[in-house]
Amino acid sequence: MDAVRGHLDGLVLAVLATGPAHGYRLIDLLRERSGGFFELPEGSVYPALHRLERAGLIESGWSAEEGRRRRVYALTAGGRRAVDERRREWRSFSAAVDAIFGTGA
Amino acid sequence: MDAVRGHLDGLVLAVLATGPAHGYRLIDLLRERSGGFFELPEGSVYPALHRLERAGLIESGWSAEEGRRRRVYALTAGGRRAVDERRREWRSFSAAVDAIFGTGA
DNA sequence: AGTCTATGCCTAGGATCTCTTGGTATGGAT
DNA sequence: ATCCATACCAAGAGATCCTAGGCATAGACT
Secondary structure, X not given: OHHHOOOHHHHHHHHXXXXXXXXXXXXXXXXXXXXXXXXXXXXXXXXXXXXXXXXXXXXXXXXXXXXXXXXEEEEOHHHHHHHHHHHHHHXXXXXXXXXXXXXXX | OHHHOOOHHHHHHHHHOOOOEEHHHHHHHXXXXXXXXXXXXXXXXXXXXXXXXXXXXXXXXXXXXXXXXXXXXXXXXXXXXXXXXXXXXXXXXXXXXXHHHOOOO
């Protein structure tokens, strides 16, 4: 999934905008909501989560239900603003790329 | 323009699919056809062209008209196939991202 | 004649990001 | 008892884009 490069953070934020989730669950949600397109390895998603937390866009807490340790992430106020920003950027970007590729085969 | 990461090669191929061009002109075409969105520095585009030529997707020749030296690039047969492939990949990818971002603000 | 700007090519190095590969641990099923 | 899914993490490799330079010619302006 090298094509997500530069867009992964926005995607993670967008999923978390629909509710808190832990890393492993997030990978499932990204796959499900993309119609199976995104099959992201843990080695991509976990670093992204740490990055976003360092940036103050998400925050985490440990959940101990069922005895399984899970780090659950949720958007901060800044994160909620960031989602809208990333979505706007994505729309501009994809419109630009669409214009270049045109309506070919 | 860090967002193009991973998609620049496809964009370059798409522009060259509409006719040969030299590097400097390519930068103009990318800006014009994207409605001013893509303002790519030479340091991004020239390496991309060299990459694509090494990969056999484009080929170049020197043009000396007007005394100005220009390296003009054109798609190879493999390059023409690659454009269609890249466009399909882009469509899949952008549909997946759209699905994740949803129809929010 | 000299200078400036636009055109036109190029490269080295830094920064960032994703992926590969490996490790650790628990819970449930066989 | 063993295996697989769940669940977290980190180190290092690889790829790519940008910054910041360098070099050269043509045309315009002073």
